[in-house]
Amino acid sequence: MKAGAISKRQLSQRTAFSLLIIATIIVIVPVLVIFLQIIINGANAISWEFLSQAPSQAGKAGGILPAIVGTFYLMLGTIVFALPLGVMAGIYLTEYAKENWFTRSINLAIINLAGVPSIVYGLFGLGVFVLLFHFGMSLLSASLTLACQALAMTVTTSREAILAVPREYREGSLAVGATRWQTIRHLVLPQALPGIITGAVLAMSRAAGETAPILVVGAAFLLPGLPQSPFDQFMALPYHLYTVAAHVPGMPKSTVWGVALVLLVVVLSFNVIATIIRLRARQRRLNA
Amino acid sequence: MKMNSILSNGKAVGQNETKLRTEAVSLYYGSFQALRNISLEIPERAITAIIGPSGCGKSSFIRLFNRMNDLITGAKVEGQVELDGIPIYETTIDVVELRKRVGMVFQKPNPFPMSVFENVAFGPKRHGRNKIGELEEIIERSLHQAALWDEVKDKLGQSALSLSGGQQQRLCIARVLAVEPEVILMDEPCSALDPVATLKIEDLMRNLAQEYTIIIVTHNMQQAARVSDMSAFFMMEEDRAGVLVEYGPTSELFTNPKDKRTEDYITGRFG
DSSP, X not given: OHHHHHHHHHHHHHHHHHHHHHHHHHHHHHHHHHHHXXXXXXXXXXXXXXXXXXXXXXXXXXXXXXXXXXXXXXXXXXXXXXXXXXXXXXXXXXXXXXXXXXXXXXHHHHHHHHHSXXXXXXXXXXXXXXXXXXXXXXXXXXXXXXXXXXXXXXXXXXXXXXXXXXXXXXXHHXXXXXXXXXXXXXXXXXXXXXXXXXXXXXXXXXHHHOOHXXXXXXXXXXXXXXXXXXXXXXXXXXXXXXXXXXXXXXXXXXXXXXXXXHHHHHHHHHHHHHHHHHHHHHHHHHHO | OOOOHHHHHTSOGGGSOEEEEEEEEEEEETTEEEEEEEXXXXXXXXXXEEEOSTTSSHHHHHTTTTTGGGGSTTEEEEEEXXXXXXXXXXXXOOHHHHHHHEXXXXXXXXXXXXXXXXXXXXXXXXXXXXXXXHHHHHHHHHHHHTTXXXXXXXXXXXXXXXXXXXXXXXXXXXXHHTTOOSEEEEESTTTTSOHHHHHHHHHHHHHHTTTSEEEEEOSXXXXXXXXXXXXXXXXXOTTSOEEEEEEEXXXXXXXXXXXXXXXXXXXXXXX
């Protein structure tokens, strides 16, 4: 009787364990399959020519250099606008803003900013940057549009990184007569920097993968050369992938996979960089 | 250098000038009253101990003097708090300047995650004293005053977090001394330290009291008796607001308490 009760408990324990592990495997398998498929099918397309030349014959021949460069410009443009603004807003919200309806509504807005569908940002960018500000269909308009979208992330990660700096440090600094800004500038920000940079790098990698918003503010189907100024149109990897996959008949399959592989490598490498920065910072904190 | 603490307790601090004064001070956090109607005068160049059970507002009380309570949303002060006769809650008062004159050491040692040197240099640098040579002088003097120089003189470049707890707390004291304050507030500075480190800090306090006005919050009756010249006993009333029960020379308060509640507390009947 007693033994039976125990084995019943063990049975339910084992069932739960098996279910959990199966669920985990189900989660991992599609990711692995997608990666493997892209790597196996795309590897053939990758060559020096593919990475270093402009496309020809509607992308069927030649390379994808303008799309790679365009994507890097976009990431750079996004972060140039989104990082300073995000950090400054993060500082204001954590260090200066008083807890009232105004800051509460700002916080709510930031949370909701992250939930706005990306095409809506695209339309906003079209209305404001392309038409109202006359930036035209351009790298600048697209960077600003993606920066608006990235703000939710840079503000949130900056704020969290700043909040994670112990209150004791701030008190110690104020107690020797440092001003609030000196405390932020010389104590809080240096401590929060790894977290802020991690968020920035992740925001860049997300910007690299966005397709919908840039569609309406300046991404070009095909361009023979690289953008020469922020007011030029540009190519970008995700949009290029969309066009070669869906809009060009007779497109070699390996080219499509090749573009996907390059995009994946760009996005993942930035995620890896973010992880390394985070781990390094944690290590340093533990060693200190 | 070590002083006989019994003797120093006996010194006639009553003749010292008043450095800090509170008159009918009440402190509120929102609708909660943390302190009620506290009036006392703290003599200069002496150690005043604030004692009392947990939660009776001791820390809140000493944070009045460097306006550290300002950081808490909803904190409101009524009554008068004076430093050298100047009311410090006037709108014309520069809080940064006040905190330079009234330094503070916290319960948990809080060295900054930077080198020993940079920790002590932090305050002077923020006040624009960053000439090479001058800074080195300040740091050596401050570390000497905090009785830490001999232990760290060969590792000024090392992370302050690699020091022991007691060394960290003395470093925090050195950091405060580096901006040449007049008053040092100490909020249970030894509660996170072992007995040996505690004694070192107590010796240090006795030495510093020759030049500085020190207020120490402590849970430890023996510590208050050992180091302080004056003692103030705080208690909570029924609405949890802290009140001053008794204040006087430490030797009197501990041997001949006037209030029954003081006597009960120091003889260990509660608290």
